[in-house]
Amino acid sequence: MQLSRRDVLKLGVLGSAALVLPMERVARTKLAQAGRLSPSQLPRPFVRDFVVPPIAQPAKRTIKDGRAVDFYDFVQQARPVQILDAPFPQTTIWGYQGITPGPTIRVPQGTEVVVCQTNALPAVHPVLRYQSTTSTHLHGSASLPQFDGYASDVTATGQSKYYLYPDFQEARTLWYHDHGVHHTAENAYMGLAAQYHLKDAVESAKLPQGEFDVPLILRDAIFGTDGQLIFDSSSESSLMGDVILVNGVPWPKMKVKRRTYRFRLLNASISRSYRVALSNNQPMAVVGTDGGLTQAPQLVRDLRVGMAERYELVIDFSKLGPGQQVILKNLGLPNNVNFPSTANLMMFEVIGDTPDTTNNTLPATLFDHPVMLLKESDAVTRRRLEFVRQNGHWTVNGQTWDDVINSGFTKVVANPALNSVEVWDLVNKSGGLFHPVHIHLVDVQILSRNGRPAFAYERGPKDVAYVGENETVRVIARFGPQVGRYMIHCHNLVHEDHDMMVQFEVGAGGFDPRLAAAAQSTAGLPDVDVFDGFPSDVPGRV
């Protein structure tokens, strides 16, 4: 056939669709990133008041099989919030209950918690245009596999999923955050993160409580002049923001009284690590790490905090005079993009005395966590996991989460027997990158770094090990108490998504982390009013 000019125009419709549609998607994202706030437009530091995320109230409390059960009904929602200074518009965040950080769940040891997580987010991310499926991981909990926020066990918009948390572990600062496959970084960056405090008699008797027990959720972000968050992961490498948010507020100022405070510091950043210190060079006492209390307070003047790491710090303001100000600084670490604005985190301003002196003096000893009593000689197996970028993919021993998916979720890098003790070497041969490695389910003790002892502040139970540049970190753990498949991954969430994540299996025959208690439509769930603890037909209730 002969092609006329009109025919060519017709073909042009197909040609334009083929070539323009893919480019338009990229251009839209780039345009959104182009309007980044200039340094002079960033929020002014130490102006906004410090805020504490609200404590979540259970929708229902019951006793089931002789155990207390708290039921929470959470909705993941998009909401506009004013983060930037006027005249910049509000920022749309994604939050548990529509706030970021989400509400803190505070629960005594031994109380089971059931959280119904309903995804009410927009079906598609407004800028990045991905389908906003979520999975909620309670980081630090020995949850059963199907309640661990398995990456590929996702909940779509309009669906809900029950999560059961056993809470039998020692007191600790946990946090719940998104873990949806391939979009954890974006979802968490939008705000799906919050703390979860497991309390027990030991920490209640020894450490500051109430208003003197303060969560500090640290993260960085990039904002556009339209007020919206900009997600720029530098070609799937790292996301480095120039605005520091503490509990969702840019560089806040906290008024403190002249006494000791306990700060539950969590690095909820996507890719940024911090070296935290006080501007007056005052020492801080590290009293807790990821998995709970340390054996004894460790006095440090600065400490390195990788993504997902938690440190409980006690800071003594009693020797400072009213009106005195101290800045919580970030001294910076290699392989972060350090902006002038990221050198400061928040400010403390002393306002006066308080009559409350409860737990105002630190005891010499705190708690002997079981994992801290393990010795290297207890290990029955040694393993080595290498974290490396290969052919554009972030890998663990050359494997990625794609390999796990392709195997029908059966492929594992390790299969420790239930309750066996193993030593793992976490290896980073790169001099240009660091990888905070998170091993799900278990608490670990860091035995050594390149053969040298762990840092003083790391001498407590951990579930994230900062594997620095050219480092081999040796950890020991007892693998249990649950049976089943659990994830191991880099907590640079960009690396995790692309695809530095694999899994191990404790014992054999655990619940399928993906299929049991899968997400279901909201309509299929029992009504909260008639809810009695936990659905009996869901396997895995402890």
Next chain:
Amino acid sequence: MSTLAVRPSRVDHLARRGSTPMAFAAALSLSAAIAHLDGVVVHGRVWWAYGAFFLATGVLQVALAGLLWWRPRAWMALIAIPGNVAIVAMYVYTRTNGPPLGPHVGRPESPELLGMTTCAAELAVAVILLRLLGERTGRAMLWGMLLLGLAGWALRLRGTLL
């Protein structure tokens, strides 16, 4: 008689071995094949089926290039035009909504220069091959391509293509 309504004079002209338009189409198909074969290992590492898709596409495009060079015939156009257009449609879908199957389902890839160029080459092959067809069949193909293009834009405006 042929149901393809191919004009004898045009077939005579185009069907000669190495005629300029067909040689050009063959070269474009070969270049697209090389691009696909180059991607077999990288994509196969993610999922064997992705690799198999790239391999099959590359092999078929090599075969098409050879046939167009040696013995271009109308029936080839009847297969190759929808085939190339389908590959282009798949390219657009994977760059907007992500692959429809496999471990990267719903995870869009970035449009890169090589992919865009290959996409353009495949469209060009389809356009050149229209000339092998008779008026009626060619028009039907053309309308099909127009409708597919319109559907692409409509799906984008509707938000189905992300």
